[in-house]
Amino acid sequence: MCIRDSVSRETLDEVRAGIKDTWLVGLGLIPLGLAFGLLMTQAGYAWWWTPIFSTVIYAKSLEFLAINMVAAGIGPLSAAVTGFMVNFRHIFYGLTYPRHLIRSWWGRRYSAYALTDETYAIVSARGPNAPVSGPRLLTIQVVCQLLWVIPGIIGALAGQIIPPDVQGMEFALNALFIVLAYEALQSSRDFGAVVLAMGMGILAMVLVPSSMLMVSLIAYFLLLLVRYWVPALDKKLTWRVR
Numbered sequence: 067m068c069i070r071d072s073v074s075r076e077t078l079d080e081v082r083a084g085i086k087d088t089w090l091v092g093l094g095l096i097p098l099g100l101a102f103g104l105l106m107t108q109a110g111y112a113w114w115w116t117p118i119f120s121t122v123i124y125a126k127s128l129e130f131l132a133i134n135m136v137a138a139g140i141g142p143l144s145a146a147v148t149g150f151m152v153n154f155r156h157i158f159y160g161l162t163y164p165r166h167l168i169r170s171w172w173g174r175r176y177s178a179y180a181l182t183d184e185t186y187a188i189v190s191a192r193g194p195n196a197p198v199s200g201p202r203l204l205t206i207q208v209v210c211q212l213l214w215v216i217p218g219i220i221g222a223l224a225g226q227i228i229p230p231d232v233q234g235m236e237f238a239l240n241a242l243f244i245v246l247a248y249e250a251l252q253s254s255r256d257f258g259a260v261v262l263a264m265g266m267g268i269l270a271m272v273l274v275p276s277s278m279l280m281v282s283l284i285a286y287f288l289l290l291l292v293r294y295w296v297p298a299l300d301k302k303l304t305w306r307v308r
Contacts, residue, residue, distance in 0.1 A: 077201050084205025087192075091184050092213040099214045102129060103221025109133050113222035120215045124180065128152045154283050158290065159186045168200035180207040258305035262289065 099120075106116045111133075123129050128149050135145055163186060165177045185207045189198060198206075251260060263286055270282035293300035 080199045080201040081205045084198075084202040085209055087188050087202070088206050088209045088213075091188055092209060095184065095210060095213040096217045098126065099217030100221035100224070102126070102214075103218040103223070104225040105130070105133060106218075107222050107225030109137060111222075113219070113226065116218045116222040117215055120211075120218050124182070124211065124214075125149070125153050126182065126214065151280050154280065155183075156181060158287060159183075161290075163189065164198065164203065167198065168203055170200075173200065173204055177203060177207060180211055182207075182210060184210050255306045256304055258303045261305070262286070262303065 102120070103113070103116045106119070107113060119129050119132060123132060131148065131152060132145075135148065140148075159181055160178075163177075163181055165174055165181075168174045168177055188206055188210075189203065192198060251257070263282075266285045266289075267278065267282045270285065271278045274281050293303060
């Protein structure tokens with residue numbers, strides 16, 4: 067009985083820690099979810115389509131794109147290719163996200179489904195010297211999803227009474243990505259990664275502007291593999307600023 071109580075208390079402590087880890091980024095998800103729900107109703111969808119999009123797709127940038135793709139009647143193949151291109155970055159996340167710390171089979175499946183930019187940023191910002199537990203990982207992901215789905219529903223309901231000419235809400239996604247990138251940089255202090263990523267993005271934009279995102283992501287992915295296989299090169303390309 068004491069062992070069970072100890073385990074329960076330890077799990078509850080990890081859940082509380084996960085909530086504490088998530089609240090700051092979660093505050094950024096709230097206006098983003100509100101903006102998504104508002105855009106859904108302004109695009110002509112019934113409010114209840116918002117939680118369906120946010121549960122079935124659950125990929126924020128793709129959900130914004132899906133608003134127009136579904137309305138335009140884009141075919142399944144084109145939608146699949148677009149989804150793969152937009153979420154290609156998740157390949158990078160999956161390589162290092164510590165999903166193996168989750169003991170439950172269903173928990174690991176949910177963690178793979180709920181892996182987003184925000185959850186990856188929260189976990190990776192802790193660094194290698196501050197490991198997380200399985201319950202803490204799941205708490206971070208559950209809280210992030212709730213803070214996306216619930217504000218989306220509220221935004222969709224509010225969108226039924228807000229005038230349709232309100233503009234600028236779609237920029238909330240860009241703002242959130244900027245904050246996540248800044249927090250990751252503050253944690254790692256590796257300006258080499260930023261310079262290389264920007265360089266590849268600019269080069270791809272000049273050479274293949276129509277496929278800039280895909281080409282730059284693939285190039286950066288290959289660079290990450292090379293850096294992993296060649297530690298000496300990785301050391302030279304790591305430019306930390308204290």
